[in-house]
Amino acid sequence: MANCFLTPEPDMFQALTSVGEMLTRNFDTLCRPGLLICGQLEDSLPLAMANEGPAPQVFSTDYRYTQWLKDHNYQQLEFGSEPTDGTCDAILLLMPKAKAEAEYLLAACLPLLAEGGHIFIAGDNKGGVKSAPQLLAPYCNRVNKLDSARRASLFHGTLSRSVAPFQQADWLKNYDLPREKLQIYTLPGVFSAEHLDTGSSLLLQTLGRLQGRVLDFGCGAGVIGASLLKRQPELELEMIDINALALEASRQTLARNGLNARVYPSNGLSQVNGKFDQIITNPPFHAGLKTFYSTTEELLHGAIHYLKPGGRLTLVANAFLPYPDLIQASFGNCETLAATGKFKIYQATKS
Ligand SMILES: C[S@@+](CC[C@H](N)C(=O)[O-])C[C@H]1O[C@@H](n2cnc3c(N)ncnc32)[C@H](O)[C@@H]1O
Secondary structure, eight states: OTTSSOOOOTTTTTSOOHHHHHHHTTHHHHOOTTEEEEEOOOSSHHHHHHHHSSOOEEEESBHHHHHHHHHTTOOSEEESSSOOSOOEEEEEEEOOSSHHHHHHHHHHHGGGEEEEEEEEEEEEGGGTGGGHHHHHTTTEEEEEEEEEETTEEEEEEEEOSOOOOOOGGGGOEEEEEGGGTEEEEEOTTOTTSSSOOHHHHHHHHHOOOOOSEEEEESOTTTHHHHHHHHHOTTOEEEEEESBHHHHHHHHHHHHHTTOOOEEEEOSTTTTOOSOEEEEEEOOOOOTTOHHHHHHHHHHHHHGGGGEEEEEEEEEEEETTSOHHHHHHHHHSOOEEEEEOSSEEEEEEEOO
């Protein structure tokens, strides 16, 4: 059953980004034994580096990216919410979108680096890389810009002091969901890290009683899954996400509210097995990023294969998105259960 509709994307990350291209000019400096790469990995940079010198160790919080590297027989690879593999001599952080996530990754990875080790930060000039000197100030006496090209920059510092062991719990934040009597726990960069999303709130208000086996697709910090379980502890709930920090946040949200579900990584429905009575989602949507559209489009197309007869897909979406046509094409029906100016709740039933 797994992966019965996802089109393979063998070359999804093959092309170098402009950051990757800029870094190829610095391979003499970067291709060194004991290099750990982390952060916004979205191209074939580790493969290109392995062609030039020792293969760097990769730590990624993105399940889709680690699967892609695995498919290219890359071995020096760890997926998770914090690195656990040994020590390193240098670190290259590819600047993530959220500055808080960059701070988190430095705090998580730098304990692996010995004093005097090299720290590199690279990123798109419009993606926050200019804050590298500020990010490295707690760790390095001096930070230099090594290169700038193709609208991307590379910064370097040397670890000047010993770093405290990483404690993930220090990075957990929480907020109340009074209506559901829940506390939601989040980690940097996870969707809806500060408060409940308006779309997810409308979805929760619209959902009636559910039954049986339920999938929370793209669980984020676990807002939807935890709310459903709080209302109906008897549900057999599975929660999936592509992001290791989201999965860890969901696990914390469940554990700290005394709830239980199966939480695991999946790119789309690729790791999901069997059929569900209900799939619930506030699916990924970020304007301009093609991959986020295609994840949701693939879900709308493929969810029917993961539902039992009479099973339902219920989702919230921005009102302007053309999802009803896609849902109708796959299910032959699409109900609008609720609508505000901004959001709509759609539901489709497998006949
Ligand atoms: C709009 S957020 C919703 C989060 C949470 N359910 C909520 O309501 O607050 C969408 C979630 O989908 C996840 N996601 C993005 N692409 C995905 C993919 N290909 N497969 C599974 N999850 C994905 C994101 O990491 C994010 O947590």
